[in-house]
Amino acid sequence: MSPGKLTPMQAQWLKFRNMYNEDEYILAFRMGDFFEFFDDDAKKVAKILDITCTTRQGRPLAGFPYASGHEQLEKIVKAGISVVVVDQVEDPQEAKARGSKVVRRDVVRVITPGTVMDENVLDKDTNNFMLSLLLARSRKNKKLVKIGMAVCDLSTGEFHTTSFMDRLPRCAGLDQVITKYAPVEVLLPDDFEEPAIINTIESIRPGIFFRNIPRNRFESEEAARKLKEHFNVSNLEAFGMEGDDITTAAAGALLGFLQEHQKSLLSNITSSYHVLPSRFMQLDSNTVRNLELLRNNSDGSTSGALFGVFSRTRTTMGKRMMKNWVLSPLIAVDDINARLDVVDYFTKxxxxxxxxxxxxxxxxxxxxxxxxxxxxxxxxxxxxxxxxxxxxxxxxxxxxxxxxxxxxxxxxxxxxxxxxxxxxxxxxxxxxxxxxxxxxxxxxxxxxxGQLDDLRAIKRDSKAWLKQFQEEMREKYDITTLKVKKNKVFGYFIEVTKSHIDKVPDSWAR
The missing domain is CATH 1.10.1420.10 (MutS, DNA mismatch repair protein; Chain A, domain 3)
Structure with missing residues (x-):
């Protein structure tokens, strides 16, 4: 479509559409009570949600009500497409008052696989982690790398970091971490080139979404500043990242990405937990599968698996925690005894x-x-x-x-x-x-x-309210013939005879 032929609304839509890669994102554009999708976005949405794709002025068009929009948008994301949500940020009357034909709109949220929030879309028993990863090669041995990473489940506010040495191309340490967290989305620098890392992640999490972001988002000094500002601390020692530039960079990049896409301060993320590999037994994907820790090898269900046996919690929060415990067995004697003391108490x-x-x-x-x-x-x-x-x-x-x-x-x-x-x-x-x-x-x-109660009373018995209002107006202005009427042209209006016209207040429109 030629830019010269665009309406003001179409020009507004095109401005936002050009801000995001068409292959990775679709644009959910709010128009009144609906989210609308245009052109190729409309075709994709119609196919995913099995809704009608129509044509208006030669342009494909699809949409659904704003009231049910959030769940529908996150269903689109579950299909592997990220959604840019463009909402109205002013009332139509405000736009009219400033002489504009279109209301102001802005990007209020970007939904990706790792930022889904709707409980009807998420698996209630499983965390929805996004992972950020960075590596540094050993100068003496190029196959030896240090991996720093951060994971966050935006839906629960959990934010974890860890770092470890690993050897390419086996990536045994990475295998263990991916098995534990089962991320749905991975952030990498846009110049990341290490096939062994990608292959390891994909072998454990087939179909996982990789997202490349600018390398400068992983700059350690800026990352440290963001983390300290967010957690309101003077240093990162309590979070296990002080002096660990690679982990700090991964954590800062993840936090910055979430802030940018949520258009929010992320106030539900209140702390960061640094996972020390030495505290837990490290289990790789083969071990978890062969020992049937999460699912059995017969039909893939939890029946008969260790998690299925233990999973008798009363809350979904407890079930997610139990799954984490199964995948991260304690190895420190004091930690084990502390947990066993609790088990022993409740069995008695x-x-x-x-x-x-x-x-x-x-x-x-x-x-x-x-x-x-x-x-x-x-x-x-x-x-x-x-x-x-x-x-x-x-x-x-x-x-x-x-x-x-x-x-x-x-x-x-x-x-x-x-x-x-x-x-x-x-x-x-x-x-x-x-x-x-x-x-x-x-x-x-x-x-x-009080005002809400009055409005409810009007809704319940509007005739009685109108009659009372009419009597109040007659008494207030001493107009005994005043009547409240309604027609198709004016709607409700007040009728006054000419003999009382001098009593009508100036505030009434004639």
Whole structure:
């Protein structure tokens, strides 16, 4: 399409379309109550979602309602295509007031395989990690490399780093890390050239998405600055990265990528955990498969596998943690004994275990819920009610653990924060069972907001309200013949006879 023939809206769309590679990204362009897709983007979306692709003025067009958009967008990402979300950032009336024919729009989020947030798209039992990787070769032996990496699950706020020496082309250490984290997306410098690394990752994670970003995003000094600014620290010693330029660079590149694509400060990522390989038994992909740690070798299910036997947790958060424990067995005696002390306690205190189990059954996936609230992605009142119901259980858990003498459980109890005030506020605002969509209304309790109560009363009995309004206007302006009427031309209007025209206030439009 010739730029000279574009409408203002089409020119706006083209500006954003040209900002991103057409092979890697499609553009979700909000127009009123719909996300619209044009040209090749429309054809791709129609095929993935099995929706109709029409033609308007010779251009392919597809779309779906904005209200259901977030889940649909993340389904597109699951198909291997990243989505640039362009939303309206002003009200149409504001655009009209400044004399513009189109509303202002901007990129509010870029969704990639590693930044999916919707619980209907994510596997609730599995983390959704994005990995950033950098390597440095040994000067004496080119087959010996140091690998620094960072992984982040944006949906839970987990951020881990690690570094290790590895030998090409076997890459045994890399095999172990990829097996443990099972990333869905990998960030690499755009000049990365090491087939052994790529082949190792692809052999364990077939179909994984590799994304190349500019090499300068991996610059260690800038990476350190970003990390210290984000975590509000003066140095990275507590995170195990001080003096480790290669790991710092990988972590900073990952954090910067997430900030840029989420258009957010990532406030749910509050800490970074440095994984020391010496603390855990390192398991490669062959070991995990042959020992049937996660899945059996008969039908690929968890039935009969070690994880399937252990996976009797009451929350999805616990199930993800259990999977991590299976893939990262402890080897330090003190760590093993500390965990066994907890197991021993609960096998003896069956009643306490059952009480905790019953309470935890009412706790939702707080990790992912809090992250979703933090990014305001398709949040509704149900999510906030779920948050209140889950947090309401904290005092009961602390009470049950009050007299426990196990150090680990005592530290856990002390770390729990009482959110009673927040729970009370949420419960006082929202009804117990709000509808799934904000557009359905009926989510706020009566008495919370006076104006809302008045509007509800009008909706319930509009005729009575109009009659009352008419009487109030008659009395206020001493116009006994004043009438409130409605027609197809003006809608609702106030009728006053000529004999009372001098009593009509100047603020009324004639």
């Amino acid at each position: 205190e069956i009643l306490v275990m059952e009480q905790l189990g019953e309470i935890l059954s009412g706790v939702c996936d707080l990790e992912r819920l809090i992250s979703r609230i933090n990014y305001s992605h398709a949040i509704n009142a149900r999510h906030l009610v779920q948050l209140a119901v889950s947090l309401e259980n904290i005092p009961s858990i602390k009470q049950i653990l009050r007299d426990v003498s196990i150090d680990y459980l005592d530290e856990l109890r002390k770390s729990m924060v009482d959110f009673s005030e927040l729970v009370q506020e949420l419960q006082s605002i929202f009804v117990d069972e709000p509808p799934p969509k904000i557009s359905e209304g009926a989510m706020i309790r009566d008495g919370v907001h």
